[in-house]
Amino acid sequence: MRCLVVKNTGSWADVLTPEGETRSCKMRGKLRLSGSRSTTPLSVGDYVEVDEDGVINEICERKNCVTRRASNLSKESQVLAANVDYLGIVLSIARPMTETVFIDRMTATAEAYGVEPLLIVNKTDDLDGEERRYKDALVGLYNGIGYGCEQVSALTGDGIDALRHRLKGKTTLLSGHSGVGKSTLINRLMGREVARTGDISNVHEAGKHTTTFSEMYVLEEGGYVIDTPGIKGFGLVGIAQEEVGHYFPEIFKVAAGCRFGNCTHTHEPGCAVLTAVKKHLIAESRYESYLNMIQADQKYR
Ligand SMILES: Nc1nc2c(ncn2[C@@H]2O[C@H](COP(=O)(O)OP(=O)(O)OP(=O)(O)O)[C@@H](O)[C@H]2O)c(=O)[nH]1
Ligand SMILES: [Mg+2]
Ligand SMILES: [Zn+2]
Structure with a gap:
C-alpha cells in the first residue's frame, strides 16, 4: 500500500493511507529509495510502501528533496521534506522586517532544489503608508522575475482564499524568519489551532541548532503544508x-x-x-x- 509520510519522529512515522486515514507505522531497519542501493532517512513528504503488518518497507522515488546542513560548518545534511512543489517564503515587511538578501537566498535555494519559490507577504493589516509602498515595490520586483506573490493577513484572513487556491493540490514547505507568522498562517489555513504561535515556542532555540522534525498539515481542499520549526535560520546546503x-x-x-x-x-x-x-x-x-x-x-x- 502506497502511503504518504506526514510526520516522522525517528523510529515511527505517521502516514496517510490512500483512503485518507492516518496510521502510525514502524520502519523496517534502514530504508532504501526505490531503484537505488543507498539507504536514506525517511522524510515528511515521502511516499512509502507499507505492508499488511503496517511496516514501512521502501521509500518511493523522490521528485526532489530539500535538505539543510546540520549546522553552518557541518557537511552533514538533514532531509527537511521530499516531493515539494513550493518553497513558501513567509515574510513580513515590518515587525519583523525581512531583508531582500534573505528572500533571495531562499529563492536561489529553491531554484537549486528544483522547487518553485512562492512569496507569501503576511501581516498586510499592519502597514503604514510608506511600508505599503515598499511592499508594493517588493511584490513588483519579484513578480517581474516571474515569482508568484500572495499578500495575506493571517490575523484578519485577508487574501487567504487566494492563497488557498494557489496551494490547492500542491505540497508547500513554509520557511521564513521567526515571528513572521508561519504558525498563525497554518492555523488560519487549517481553520483551527494546530500549530503553536507566539514567541515562547522558540526561546530556547534561538541561535542554536536543535533537532526538529518537520510536520505536514493536510489542507481540507487538497494539498499539504509543511512547517519546519528549525528552518528559520536557514543553513541549507551550500550552492557552489x-x-x-x-x-x-x-x-x-x-x-x-x-x-x-x-x-x-x-x-x-x-x-x-x-x-x-x-x-x-x-x-x-x-x-x-x-x-x-x-x-x-x-x-x-
Ligand atoms: N498584525 C499581524 N500579526 C500577526 C499576523 N500573523 C501573525 N501575527 C503575529 O505575529 C506573532 C508571531 O506569529 P507566529 O505565527 O508565532 O510566527 P512564526 O513565524 O511561526 O514564528 P516562529 O515559530 O518563531 O518561527 C504572533 O504574535 C502573531 O499573533 C498578521 O497577519 N498580522
Ligand atoms: Mg512558528
Ligand atoms: Zn558577467
Missing part, C-alpha cells in the same frame, strides 16, 4: 560559487551575453550582467544578494 548565478533567473538569462564563459559578474570586461545592473534592468538588491552569496559561499570551501 560558480553556480549561484544559475539560480537568479534574471541574471542567468543576461549572463549568456557575457564575454567570458566563466564570468563571475564582478569585475570582468564585457560583462552583460554589470551592464544590466547599471541600466537598472537587474535590481540592485538582487545583484547585491548575488554578491553576498558568492562571497559567503567561500567560507564553506
Whole structure:
C-alpha cells in the first residue's frame, strides 16, 4: 500500500493511507529509495510502501528533496521534506522586517532544489503608508522575475482564499524568519489551532541548532503544508560559487551575453550582467544578494 509520510519522529512515522486515514507505522531497519542501493532517512513528504503488518518497507522515488546542513560548518545534511512543489517564503515587511538578501537566498535555494519559490507577504493589516509602498515595490520586483506573490493577513484572513487556491493540490514547505507568522498562517489555513504561535515556542532555540522534525498539515481542499520549526535560520546546503548565478533567473538569462564563459559578474570586461545592473534592468538588491552569496559561499570551501 502506497502511503504518504506526514510526520516522522525517528523510529515511527505517521502516514496517510490512500483512503485518507492516518496510521502510525514502524520502519523496517534502514530504508532504501526505490531503484537505488543507498539507504536514506525517511522524510515528511515521502511516499512509502507499507505492508499488511503496517511496516514501512521502501521509500518511493523522490521528485526532489530539500535538505539543510546540520549546522553552518557541518557537511552533514538533514532531509527537511521530499516531493515539494513550493518553497513558501513567509515574510513580513515590518515587525519583523525581512531583508531582500534573505528572500533571495531562499529563492536561489529553491531554484537549486528544483522547487518553485512562492512569496507569501503576511501581516498586510499592519502597514503604514510608506511600508505599503515598499511592499508594493517588493511584490513588483519579484513578480517581474516571474515569482508568484500572495499578500495575506493571517490575523484578519485577508487574501487567504487566494492563497488557498494557489496551494490547492500542491505540497508547500513554509520557511521564513521567526515571528513572521508561519504558525498563525497554518492555523488560519487549517481553520483551527494546530500549530503553536507566539514567541515562547522558540526561546530556547534561538541561535542554536536543535533537532526538529518537520510536520505536514493536510489542507481540507487538497494539498499539504509543511512547517519546519528549525528552518528559520536557514543553513541549507551550500550552492557552489560558480553556480549561484544559475539560480537568479534574471541574471542567468543576461549572463549568456557575457564575454567570458566563466564570468563571475564582478569585475570582468564585457560583462552583460554589470551592464544590466547599471541600466537598472537587474535590481540592485538582487545583484547585491548575488554578491553576498558568492562571497559567503567561500567560507564553506
Ligand atoms: N498584525 C499581524 N500579526 C500577526 C499576523 N500573523 C501573525 N501575527 C503575529 O505575529 C506573532 C508571531 O506569529 P507566529 O505565527 O508565532 O510566527 P512564526 O513565524 O511561526 O514564528 P516562529 O515559530 O518563531 O518561527 C504572533 O504574535 C502573531 O499573533 C498578521 O497577519 N498580522
Ligand atoms: Mg512558528
Ligand atoms: Zn558577467
